[in-house]
Amino acid sequence: MIKHLQAIPIKNITIDDSFWAKRQTLIRETVIPYQWEAMNDTIPDAEPSHTVENFRIAAGELKADYYGQVFQDSDLAKWLEAAGYALSIKRDEKLEAIADGVIDLLGRAQQADGYLNTYFTVAKPGKKWTNLRDDHELYCAGHLIEAAVAYYEATGKRKVIDIMSRYADHMVDVFGRKPGQIRGYDGHPEIELALVRLYRVTGKIGYLELSRFFVDERGQVPYFFDIEEAGRTEHRVARRNADYFQAHLPVRAQKTAEGHSVRALYLFSGVTDLAVEYNDSELLEVSKELWRNVTRKRMYVTGGVGSNEYWESFTIDYDLPNDRAYTETCAAISLMFWASRMLQIEADREYADVMERVLYNGILSGISLDGKSYFYVNPLEVWPSACDVREDLRSVSKTRQAWFGCACCPPNIARLIASLGQYIYSYNESEQEWFVHLYIGGQAHQSIDGQRVQLTQQSNYPWEGHIYFTVAAEQPAEFTIALRLPGWCKDAMLKVNGESVALSSMTHKGYAKIKRVWLSGDRIELILPMAVEKVRSNPKVRENVGKLALQRGPIVFCLEEADNGEHLRDIRVSAASEFTARYDDGLLEGVVVLNGGAWRTDEASYDDDRLYQTDPFKSTPVQIKAIPYFAWANRKPGEMLVWLHENYL
């Protein structure tokens, strides 16, 4: 039996810390309204979206042509999902009214048989389910389902669940192994995890079975996408290899993460869900093997994944170039989705460490501090002048953009931040263990032995590692509080009601488990000293040999030209270089900066009239200043660098 924890849901959680609360407010007050405007094409300089318009056309309320990507519907879905989470955080009548209006529009755009996709309804009415490989129908359906679940959980309003259940019922009819059914699967996974979510809300086993069907069919021979293509006259996109779609092998035979990284990680998230629901230890082993491949061979230090711009894909083990890192924001987000699912199966800090790494670095870099612009691509090194001329850097942008023609990342980051609460805690009912995965201040409550127990978390995380917990409960309650001791911290300390506790005996898979009868007012103090760490890559990562990255707590740092001048690659630090961390309230809306000694080549030891010389260079000591990676590109455009040369002095 695969045991698993339950994430404590958003509605039981309040975030009130100094780091995330303002970001959630930004999402609620700025990003969600902005994205609503963007989808309604009312923002002057943004790329056209047409998303809402497409639904109006599909509903027969407007005569116009479909416009946008084939998966444009998913923008509205992700927005609605984010709105649902936002409403879980705080009621907002205006937003709820807009969202209800959107749901009504979904209902009107839905066809009699339950089908709901504006691209096919408007632009290709006779072609639905004819190109699962390229057309993202089930992908869009999956996002609409996720939105429905989020909105229902936030508001208790079933209408959107009913709409999406009708759609899912239609899918249950259309797909399967019976005669007349389509024995296929979508080119872009997403429906798999969405159907599990819908099953968990509705209890309808058919949805779970359909999800498993999609996973089990994927990659089987004969190859569905070939069969499908043979029956079709229209082939809109260039043929891609099966691994682009994770269909190169049956899912259960896959051992490495291949192809388009967002596709892969959405699929793996669904696979992990199914492993739990079906108690399928084979699928769990597949998940673990793929997890090891992604996180131990194919993940940047920022948690970014997908190192190849072409096909936005995984490549091969240890191929992690920094300037050409693709590391799409959506891929980082999907790694977090997957990590949290793995974590619910096994409370091992390995999963939470990855979740935290990608959250504070590879995800957060995707959005500007003001919430108004976004990176699709998150490289670890940028030389703007080269980006202007080199085709191999064509996808690297030196500034965040307002909105994208393919606007997957902005709404994805909005839904992630709005739903952040659900990643903080889990509860293990059978063992009565309350796990704390992330150190994000606020309140959470959980029913334990029929009693509502509240845990208050306070800290200045991620800038300081002192975290305080206070228990509140009317009656004494016996349960375990399990605190993650992050992998980045080498000398964590713990006090319960002021008394130091020896961690070694009580730590299991990176979680310190404090089992006792908790009384209201009991206080835990977790001290996670945040040394400035010098991180090295496995030397098989060619790009990073002889280099180190600076990390403090969960935050990976970078150098920017604004602080350090140009030619950042010519900065060298050493193992002995000391860095001091200081919180700078006035910089980048308040960040910790690192200052330390480094070397640059002494200008007197070379001559720009010589490109090559045999004389060794001399170095000049310099002071450098590093800022959190996520906060880069919030000032004027310039160079940025994460991995610094290590001087072996």
Added chain:
Amino acid sequence: MIKHLQAIPIKNITIDDSFWAKRQTLIRETVIPYQWEAMNDTIPDAEPSHTVENFRIAAGELKADYYGQVFQDSDLAKWLEAAGYALSIKRDEKLEAIADGVIDLLGRAQQADGYLNTYFTVAKPGKKWTNLRDDHELYCAGHLIEAAVAYYEATGKRKVIDIMSRYADHMVDVFGRKPGQIRGYDGHPEIELALVRLYRVTGKIGYLELSRFFVDERGQVPYFFDIEEAGRTEHRVARRNADYFQAHLPVRAQKTAEGHSVRALYLFSGVTDLAVEYNDSELLEVSKELWRNVTRKRMYVTGGVGSNEYWESFTIDYDLPNDRAYTETCAAISLMFWASRMLQIEADREYADVMERVLYNGILSGISLDGKSYFYVNPLEVWPSACDVREDLRSVSKTRQAWFGCACCPPNIARLIASLGQYIYSYNESEQEWFVHLYIGGQAHQSIDGQRVQLTQQSNYPWEGHIYFTVAAEQPAEFTIALRLPGWCKDAMLKVNGESVALSSMTHKGYAKIKRVWLSGDRIELILPMAVEKVRSNPKVRENVGKLALQRGPIVFCLEEADNGEHLRDIRVSAASEFTARYDDGLLEGVVVLNGGAWRTDEASYDDDRLYQTDPFKSTPVQIKAIPYFAWANRKPGEMLVWLHENYL
């Protein structure tokens, strides 16, 4: 007055050393016959060429469609040019008969007005001179002219000169500033330098004037390519920026090398020729400024140029990535063309050093040891597994190919090696100075004061730096022998007839000038100790910060997986590492190999279950073995690396 030297022509030179003589033999006996077969499509596995067939069709002797690149004619031209040089080296009746047949075919394919281009004659009869930007008509003409000059100089047969003069006369009619003439220039420079060559053979000033016209028109406003395009209904290629064609500015205003690198360097070669012929100091200054830009900011240590696969182009200063180096073989060859022209104007070793650097490294890497396969792209680092999956490495080949659809490089390298003799010596008539630029063993003769004087050069270059010269002349002859002291050599020594000579007083711009009355049997011994040098890049070359390259004499070395295992990037050397050079007769047809101590990461200090760690690595001393860069990829495919991490221990 721009003084200049005269290269001592091939026909006065015999090469009989152990390095180049066998390569010239390979070109004569294997490559030229092979390429003839290739152009006649009689090689089973090679890509189709159709080159000769196109001429037969144009001559009306065959009914078939044109096939091949728009510039396919240039393959035959470069082949004929190479055949000319080969016949200068050694008479070969069979080859001469084939070449005469080719010339007859050229004559039959030529139109009544002198026009000669099979693509237009066969495929676009009404469209000649309508798309100078893209269609390479003048480019092909230029190569045919170069071939004519080479063949005429080898054999004394004027027929081909007459054919090409008729063509050039036609161009003189067609192009110019008079009404009815086309006031334009070719998208691919080449005609400029070719017309100067034709002028030098025929004395017809019109050819020189046409060359200057092309150079002076280039980049003027209004922009010719726009005018031309406006008058045309057909636009076959995507619009490129004017800098691709070096037409972004008037040539005299250009200060940096932009766009397609072969185009740029052919143009600059022509510009340098015109500076001499017209005594045009402005053009000379343009050449020098561009030279400084290319060789001090945009040239790899191998002499390769053009760091961008896209558009095969120059990018920006110091942008020299090693794995994505494009460094087309033809670009390296054209750098040598230009360097030799600069050198004739000013006997400064700077030019000869570049010529030697590119010859022994970036050019020679383009051809396999057996002469049967070729690199178009010459990167300085190759990780074959990444080349298989990364789109940004799509042009990087881990093995040389037999022939290319765009077969510019193989015949270009053939003509370069066949004509190598002309790069070795120059003679300055007015000062009676005999310059030795390259140390390539053999005999050369020159008329001095009406007497034939012979210089015999002997050495084991490039493997050993002892070079012996012997003078032979019936009468004592007073003149200067000026020997290049290569920039790579820090402690050259010179003996004349066994007596040491102090170099400092006699060295001018890197040439040791020995002026005396030479008697037959006089002997010079030049000793150029070949230390293993550790070369560093200007630290503005981001890719090479903290790295060094190994060089000995003119040869740049590299590591190959065959000798050092995989993960070459994890090899570190230090300033103190000692390398020994040893000639290995059995390896790669005989090369010097370098052996020395280096470090690799101790496998015990990391764990493949961790991608990132904070513990510094420990290093293990290892022995590494480096081979000449030019000889890489002659064994089984594997990694290759030029720039090694420098351990600052």
